[in-house]
Each structure stands twice: as C-alpha cells, then as structure tokens.
Amino acid sequence: MNMGGPITHVVKNSHHRHPEPFDREKLHKSIVAACLSSGAPAGHAESMARRVVGEVEAWVESRPEVTSNDIRRVASQGLRTYHPDASFLYEHHRSTL
Amino acid sequence: MDIITSLAIVGFAALIHASFQLSVSVLTLLSGHAIGSKKSHARLVRLTTSYTTGAGVMTLLLLSFVSLAFIHWFGTEVPLLVWALVCGLVFGIGIAVWLFYYRRNAKGTELWIPRAFAKFLTERSKKTQQGAEAFSLGLTSVISELIFIIPTVAIAALVLIGLPPEWQLVGIAIYTAVSLLGLLIVWSLIGSGRSLARIQKWRTDNKRFLQFSSGGALIVLGFFVYVSKIMATVLGVQ
Numbered sequence: 001m002n003m004g005g006p007i008t009h010v011v012k013n014s015h016h017r018h019p020e021p022f023d024r025e026k027l028h029k030s031i032v033a034a035c036l037s038s039g040a041p042a043g044h045a046e047s048m049a050r051r052v053v054g055e056v057e058a059w060v061e062s063r064p065e066v067t068s069n070d071i072r073r074v075a076s077q078g079l080r081t082y083h084p085d086a087s088f089l090y091e092h093h094r095s096t097l
Numbered sequence: 098m099d100i101i102t103s104l105a106i107v108g109f110a111a112l113i114h115a116s117f118q119l120s121v122s123v124l125t126l127l128s129g130h131a132i133g134s135k136k137s138h139a140r141l142v143r144l145t146t147s148y149t150t151g152a153g154v155m156t157l158l159l160l161s162f163v164s165l166a167f168i169h170w171f172g173t174e175v176p177l178l179v180w181a182l183v184c185g186l187v188f189g190i191g192i193a194v195w196l197f198y199y200r201r202n203a204k205g206t207e208l209w210i211p212r213a214f215a216k217f218l219t220e221r222s223k224k225t226q227q228g229a230e231a232f233s234l235g236l237t238s239v240i241s242e243l244i245f246i247i248p249t250v251a252i253a254a255l256v257l258i259g260l261p262p263e264w265q266l267v268g269i270a271i272y273t274a275v276s277l278l279g280l281l282i283v284w285s286l287i288g289s290g291r292s293l294a295r296i297q298k299w300r301t302d303n304k305r306f307l308q309f310s311s312g313g314a315l316i317v318l319g320f321f322v323y324v325s326k327i328m329a330t331v332l333g334v335q
Contacts (some may be wrong), residue, residue, distance in 0.1 A: 033133025
C-alpha cells in the first residue's frame with residue numbers, strides 16, 4: 001500500500017516510541033494470530049486477514065497519521081463480520097493482564 | 098483444631114488461591130502467542146505443561162518456605178497474636194480484592210498490578226519458546242501474584258505447622274494440587290483444542306463474579322479461622 005503515494009504514520013500508544021509507517025504485513029500477522037487462537041483453520045485465517053487488511057488499508061489511505069489503537073479498533077470491527085470470537089480476542093488482547 | 102478441620106481450611110485456602118487470575122492470564126497469553134506463531138499442538142501442550150508445572154513447584158516451595166519460617170520463629174505453638182494478625186491480613190486483602198482486584202474501566206481482565214510488571218510478563222510470554230522458559234515463567238507468575246496469595250499461604254502454613262509431620266506433607270500436597278485447579282482447567286481446555294477466545298470471553302464476562310467470590314471467600318476464611326482458633330481458645334472451648 002501507499003506505493004508512490006503519501007505514507008501514513010502510525011503513532012504508537014506508549015508515546016515513547018517514534019511513529020512508524022503503516023505496516024500491512026505486521027497487521028496481517030496479528031490478525032492471523034487472533035484467528036488461529038480462536039480456532040479458525042489456517043487457510044480461513046489467512047483469507048479473513050487479507051480481507052480485513054484490505055479494509056484497514058482503505059481506511060488508512062486518506063489519513064496522514066493514525067494511532068495503533070485506531071488500527072486495532074478498525075481491524076476488530078472488520079473482523080467481527082467474519083469471525084466474532086477472533087474479533088473479541090483481537091480487541092481485548094492487550095487487556096488480558 | 099482436629100486434622101479434618103485443619104485440612105479443610107488448607108483446602109479452602111488453596112481454592113481461594115486457585116480463583117486468582119494472574120497465572121491464568123499469563124497462561125492464556127502464552128498459549129495465544131504459541132498458537133498465533135503456528136507452533137505445533139505438541140509444542141503448545143509442552144509449553145503449557147511446563148508453565149503449569151512451574152507454577153505448581155513455586156507454590157509448593159512457597160508454602161514449604163513460609164511453614165518453615167513460622168516453625169523457626171514460633172515453634173509448633175503459634176501465639177494467638179500471630180493468628181490474629183494473619184486473620185486481619187486475610188480480611189484486609191479480602192476487602193482489597195473486592196475494591197481493587199481488576200483495574201477500573203478495564204475492558205478485559207486487566208489486573209491491579211503495576212503496568213510495568215504486566216508489560217514484562219506479557220513480553221516474556223511472547224518470547225517464550227522453550228519448555229524451560231515456560232517453566233520459569235510459571236515460577237515467576239506465582240511470585241507476581243504474591244500480594245494476593247500471601248494471606249492464603251500464611252493461613253495454610255499456620256494450620257499446617259500444628260499438624261503431625263505426616264499430615265503436614267498431605268496438607269502441602271492438597272494445597273498445591275487444589276491451588277492449581279484454575280490453571281489445570283484452562284490447561285486441559287487449551288490442550289483439547291478449545292478456542293482461546295471462548296476462554297477469554299468467559300473470563301471477561303465473569304470477572305466481577307470471580308472478584309466477588311475471591312474477596313468474599315477470603316473474608317469467610319478469616320472469620321472462620323478467627324472464630325475456630327482465637328475465639329475458641331480465649332473462651333476455653335478448645
């Protein structure tokens with residue numbers, strides 16, 4: 001994404017780390033992990049992750065800067081359509097402990 | 098206090114210990130990272146088994162250490178003042194669990210522990226690849242929970258040192274086995290392939306009940322020990 005276009009920066013939640021460019025691979029991996037942990041088969045997890053990453057990319061495209069929380073929220077909203085359990089895990093992963 | 102009552106108190110204290118959630122949260126995170134990074138099921142079971150074994154070993158060592166310390170300080174006849182202090186600690190932590198166990202406004206199962214500590218455990222669970230690392234994470238998780246489990250360990254230790262030596266070993270075994278119940282249930286669910294999301298959803302949906310029952314059970318334990326040991330001795334019933 002953003003090939004040749006403006007780069008969207010992701011502001012990290014901790015505020016101690018510098019903003020970094022939006023990384024679709026990182027997002028894809030985290031969504032696949034949530035789907036697998038929710039019992040989805042590997043192939044299904046990959047295809048759901050591809051679709052959700054596409055939705056997030058479309059959302060991010062017009063924004064110069066977003067927070068990692070925004071990405072998590074948008075991704076979990078997208079994932080809810082395909083796999084509500086995975087969406088729950090994805091959204092609440094950081095508040096497990 | 099007779100042997101059956103003593104073992105019942107030890108078992109009840111261990112049940113309260115089992116209701117605390119930090120070790121279960123770390124096990125959930127560890128399993129989530131292992132499944133998410135596409136580790137084999139055998140590897141997942143090995144990691145979770147090592148983690149649970151680590152938690153069990155640390156519980157065993159902790160209870161043995163506290164019992165030994167009490168024997169060293171007080172012998173087998175513990176002064177009533179010490180019983181009263183431990184009962185006060187149990188009441189206090191029980192009320193604290195009601196008020197503070199989970200973080201306010203937390204969406205999930207975030208516990209009232211320093212955030213740096215939670216972050217460290219989260220990072221460690223993410224980086225755990227080997228059985229030995231999972232074992233040491235299990236050891237660490239029991240230490241991390243110390244603020245909540247110290248009253249149950251203290252009560253169990255006080256009761257245990259009054260028992261004959263062979264029953265002390267039985268008591269330690271009962272405490273260790275029962276305190277691992279929560280972990281063993283989650284371990285068996287993960288091992289049998291249940292969805293982590295379902296487990297975490299159940300924990301989130303029932304967190305207030307778990308908080309209320311843990312705090313309430315601590316208060317009941319403190320009250321029971323106060324009546325059966327302190328009141329009974331003072332009134333000459335024993």
